[in-house]
Amino acid sequence: MSTRRATSADVAREAGVSRATVSYVLNDAPGERIAPQTRERVLAAAARLGYAPSLAGRALANGRSDIVLLAMPDVPSGELTPRFVDAVTRSLAAQGLTLVVHFDVPAAPRLPRLAAMLSVRAVVSLFPLSEPDASGLRRLGVPVLPAGTDGDGLAVAALSLRQGRMQAEHLIGRGHTGLAYARPADPRLAPFADPRHEGVRLACAEGMLAAPVPFTVPEDAAGAVTAVRALLADAPGVTAVCAYNDEVAFAVLHGLRELGVDVPGRIAVIGVDGIPLSAYSCPPLSTVAVAPGAAARHLARAAIAHLSGEPAAPVPADEILHLVPRATT
Template sequence: MSESTTTKRVTSADVARLAGVSRATVSYVLNDTPRQTISAGTRTRVLDAAARLGYSPSAAARTLRTGRSDVVLCLLPDWPIGPEVGSMLGRLSSALTRHGLTLVVHPGNREERPMTELWKAITPAAVIAYTEFSDADVAAMRAAGVAIVEAVSRRKGRSLAVPQELVGRRQAEHLTRAGHTRLGFAYPDDERVRFFAEPRLAGVRAACAALRLPTPVGLTVPLDPAAAAEAVRRWRATGVTAVCAYNDEVALAVLAGVRREGLTAPDDLAVIGVDDIPPARLADPPLTTVTTDQTVVGAHLAATVVAAISGRAAPDLPAADIVRVVRRATA
């Protein structure tokens, strides 16, 4: 006959018994409650007992006691979580931790599980979203005391995220300063990243329009050498001498197409990517790219969350200062 066992959660009562103090004293010590006179020896006994038992205070109890959760729920669209998004989330988590907040990320689309179910289940202090909320969602969260941070909002006429048009502009400006007057744009074949790709293309177009250059020749480039080689042939047939790729992965595909055609970069076709992923430095030749300081982005978004929770205005993001070209050999 099999015997099932369950693990009993360690409670503050267990810590109190081991330390030889009351549960109230445990609460005062672990919550660093002000205006409580507790000796250094007692405090040490409580902390040692909690560490020995592996005690972790209940988040639900803490929420009831303080009236506020320490969780920040970040809702992502159905994006592929690549190095850049992963870096942003890591920096954001670290920055929120310094404010005593815990980041919980939920990737995917809202059709799989209604957003209302998510925030009600987690009871966060704040919700961050990279898509807009409905008016009903906004009203419900505000009524529940949940702070709302829309990283991108047409209603507010501003973006708390790095403007992707600026990323495209940086690419085009770098290439045109090098003397290129006919540019191409390598568009990704993954529909999930249109959120980034469309504004980057718009930025490249705007930079060319400002210099009265021809409209960039946009082509979709799969991560396939043969398909990329076909795009390279089409660009060269239209006089394109340099390509702004949606990101580094697409740029690496373009470089594969260049090699497949027996050509070289940048002599036959200059290429610039976005994100500065590790393989960009290992490419042959090393890939010129555009990078964003994700430490600043994470700290800014964390400060925005803290401001929203406190009812203060959000700080400005110094986007122009943190988006820069990393010049290597391909452009």
């Protein structure tokens, strides 16, 4: 059985038309008037043969591809990551662009190499790129869309700092004067955890409170209990915990429950992300929710504006982040 990939010539023979007609139909060429019956015959032939246009060929023909490469760092993917990627994919697809996600893991090709292989239209990164990657993309002439800069409202550091501030401001508004910050154990999460911690610290400083007490929460249940026990012993003045995210908040709640600590009577807890399970914890978790769909729409608009040479509209943080107060605070 042959495994040869079907070509446009095969489609042309199957449909009884020229290769040019196949190209016009499959690339939806503007200005070309193809009879509906001919178009249907070509599409049916392509489907029967399993033919798909070559991305490289389309890039050569058009001078550019429709691919936008989303650069993701080597960090553990949380529950929001697939929802965000799905929303970005749909938002860009509505503009005729195709999203490809690149995770910067050790075995993956470097970003400039992959960009060259795919003839990408642009690269989007929510984090500042390394200098080798940034210079490599500049040499290729591939634009890097400014989604990782503080000025566009979508930068991870700026949003993370705002999340920490919102957590602390909510707790301070509830009368808490002794705050702690629960950090994740994985050091790769520092690009998210550090600015959130800083946001909590800034809110405490503005409220004339002591700096938040940091403590690390291991991923295993027994380790979480040990971390919470140590916090209560070492910082008895703490009455509320700002957790790195909802999963870390769940671990803190587990530790408090195992130690028989009343929530929120003795210790209040607030998370970040607003994952669906946060409404089902015991008690239901207060959180700073992230709207991945809103973030994706703004990112897509910023990408289209940049590719068109137009300024991107500012992104109001309150369209992406919102407080969800529940029983833990």
